[in-house]
């Protein structure tokens with residue numbers, strides 16, 4: 001996630017901005033930049049890489065003494081990590097400067113319109129489009145910056161947290177946000193701005209958090225002015241006194257990044273679906289599919305290669321694609337695939353899935369398939385990562401940076417991308433009727449909100465964790481779409497709590513694992529109403545008669561499983577294909593709370609690395 005820092009006031013801004021950017025490093029980023037200004041003089045410095053490199057680049061310059069500074073760390077979404085894509089961005093006239101967090105969905109349309117009016121672009125970013133759109137509005141309406149920003153934002157679809165500066169009016173900064181937070185720090189001499197409060201915690205503890213759809217004018221010496229972007233109404237902002245320490249703020253008040261990232265899932269999912277799922281129009285829009293329409297229409301087979309959690313998402317993808325698009329899918333551990341001389345046809349589509357985009361085995365599997373002539377369509381989270389660069393085409397998950405070593409939001413968003421791919425393929429192949437597709441799109445559209453309500457069940461999950469955290473082993477069972485979720489639940493528990501856990505297709509239990517069941521064995525069973533419910537109920541009966549401790553993940557209003565299970569967590573009723581998106585959440589919470597109760601290092605479990613770049 002990008003980071004924003006700005007300062008306007010009597011203090012020297014550059015150290016504030018650079019130290020602030022350093023504090024935002026925890027958010028993850030691939031390039032950084034600063035802008036400083038003194039009267040008519042301005043300087044922009046950008047680097048691909050870390051804030052340390054930015055400091056070095058600045059040390060080689062004669063730096064202005066200034067009154068205003070803006071800084072940004074960029075996590076690439078539109079365009080690779082590159083000097084020209086790094087922020088701050090400057091408008092065509094050179095008058096307006098912008099730093100931006102978020103995604104402008106309709107940037108393509110705005111860009112075309114601006115190009116027709118003679119605007120030129122140096123970068124591939126949506127942010128550069130935004131600053132030029134503001135410039136165009138300012139010119140045509142002949143208004144001050146604040147008004148121009150407000151009018152321009154009313155024409156923008158997407159999410160943003162922005163800071164804008166007009167060099168013709170150096171005493172003012174304009175900030176605004178929608179879906180991407182902006183914190184404003186106040187002191188007697190000036191204003192601090194951050195994407196959270198960490199950058200300015202040393203300077204002030206008085207902070208205003210802008211609400212969504214708000215715009216503020218920051219003019220040192222004057223009272224802050226906050227307005228609603230859509231209806232221009234004046235707001236009275238609440239000044240809060242921050243009591244949190246730095247670490248608390250970086251984790252958004254959560255004790256661990258993993259917990260924060262579990263909570264971020266509804267929003268991560270919204271980002272994944274944004275601009276792609278057009279439920280009202282009954283359409284899925286994936287631009288890379290248009291470019292390669294023939295490849296997808298003619299695909300004989302899809303091979304998914306991945307490792308760990310991403311492999312589990314791949315398994316869900318297999319169920320989705322085979323069921324909706326009727327194209328055969330194979331899901332391979334990348335580490336096995338690369339060494340087993342696999343058969344690859346030129347009309348195969350190979351989908352490497354990777355959060356980091358750097359996993360050595362997945363990369364090697366990709367290269368092997370590419371050399372054999374297959375079309376490589378990647379699913380990655382990190383923009384510009386090695387895997388994303390090696391593919392012919394693909395989709396980003398837009399989960400934002402994942403810092404906890406145990407993958408959470410990456411998994412959910414990978415499943416969402418695979419759902420979009422499956423439904424798009426179904427549309428192309430005509431394997432689902434228009435009305436069926438439409439129904440599914442509406443349902444998918446509602447998942448983020450429902451996931452938000454599901455988070456409220458976490459206290460119940462915590463109670464279960466308290467009961468079973470001392471168990472030495474756990475079994476996870478699921479069928480169909482939820483078999484991979486059982487695998488993922490078991491992996492999460494192993495990773496962060498060091499409890500031995502196994503995931504199994506429920507019906508396989510009687511072929512071996514049933515021997516393990518006794519009163520000391522917690523068995524987590526995903527038993528949603530849609531999808532082999534009766535069969536799972538009989539599996540549960542088998543566990544009960546062997547005295548296993550049953551934890552059911554059930555659909556809302558379930559009664560049969562509740563009668564037999566020791567504990568039950570309800571998830572929203574949904575079509576079977578969407579149950580993984582819901583069933584995963586309680587399993588993540590369960591492993592999290594168990595790990596905490598066992599006093600384990602949740603964010604950095606022993607022996608594990610976030611990115612496995614070696615074999």
Ligand code: F6R
Nearest residue numbers: 308309310354355356359406407
């Ligand atoms: C588990 C986990 C790992 C990764 C695996 C692949 O929580 O994080 O199993 O899923 O190392 O990593 P990526 O997706 O980066 O290729």
